[in-house]
Amino acid sequence: MTMKVIRIPSERMDSNSYLVEEDGHVVIIDGSSYEGILQAVHEQGWTVDQLLLTHEHFDHIWYLQELREAFGMPVIACRLCSERIQDVKANLSNISDLLYYFKTGIVREGKSRSFTCEAADVTFEDRFELDWRGHTFTFERLPGHSPASTIIRLDDSHVFTGDYLIRGEEEITRLRDGSTEDYENIARPVLEQIPDGMRICPGHGSEYEMGQEHEE
Numbered sequence: 001m002t003m004k005v006i007r008i009p010s011e012r013m014d015s016n017s018y019l020v021e022e023d024g025h026v027v028i029i030d031g032s033s034y035e036g037i038l039q040a041v042h043e044q045g046w047t048v049d050q051l052l053l054t055h056e057h058f059d060h061i062w063y064l065q066e067l068r069e070a071f072g073m074p075v076i077a078c079r080l081c082s083e084r085i086q087d088v089k090a091n092l093s094n095i096s097d098l099l100y101y102f103k104t105g106i107v108r109e110g111k112s113r114s115f116t117c118e119a120a121d122v123t124f125e126d127r128f129e130l131d132w133r134g135h136t137f138t139f140e141r142l143p144g145h146s147p148a149s150t151i152i153r154l155d156d157s158h159v160f161t162g163d164y165l166i167r168g169e170e171e172i173t174r175l176r177d178g179s180t181e182d183y184e185n186i187a188r189p190v191l192e193q194i195p196d197g198m199r200i201c202p203g204h205g206s207e208y209e210m211g212q213e214h215e216e
């Protein structure tokens with residue numbers, strides 16, 4: 001197997017998308033980047049098979065519609081995520097500039113972009129498995145950060161955690177519809193069981209090995 005996982009930081013947002021490549025085919029995790037993804041895919045002549053979403057927040061779906069137009073791949077997300085990306089309040093895009101400012105201290109040029117995306121093409125309730133070119137993606141919805149927050153495991157090697165397990169950051173449950181109770185009861189016990197050595201691929205910041213989160 002020659003599988004590669006490539007992190008593509010967003011050109012505009014403070015968030016990551018990832019490309020998983022095997023044998024000239026790719027799966028995209030989250031739609032936060034556009035130019036970087038387009039460039040990688042076109043340069044290598046790859047075929048995009050699927051796009052998977054970790055959750056509904058604007059900084060993870062910023063370029064989702066553009067990527068759909070560019071590649072036409074099906075989008076897979078939990079049912080709540082599919083519903084909430086269609087709602088400017090649930091995807092937080094109506095307050096995106098404010099949230100960006102709180103996080104980075106940077107006032108963005110231009111106007112805030114409230115936007116929605118079309119429903120996902122494949123949805124599931126809480127768990128889903130996708131077999132892809134000899135690999136398995138396992139989705140598990142873990143509400144807390146948001147109702148639709150989902151972690152996506154790739155075999156026994158990688159976990160795409162969205163806004164969970166961001167290196168050096170506390171888990172955030174205070175955004176609209178976040179729930180500390182759900183986080184403590186549902187998400188946290190699962191996140192704590194991720195074995196050491198798994199490669200954590202969060203939606204912000206850099207990747208790291210589980211167990212090495214405090215080291216450089």
Ligand SMILES: [Zn+2]
Pocket residue numbers: 055057145146163
């Ligand atoms: Zn988020």
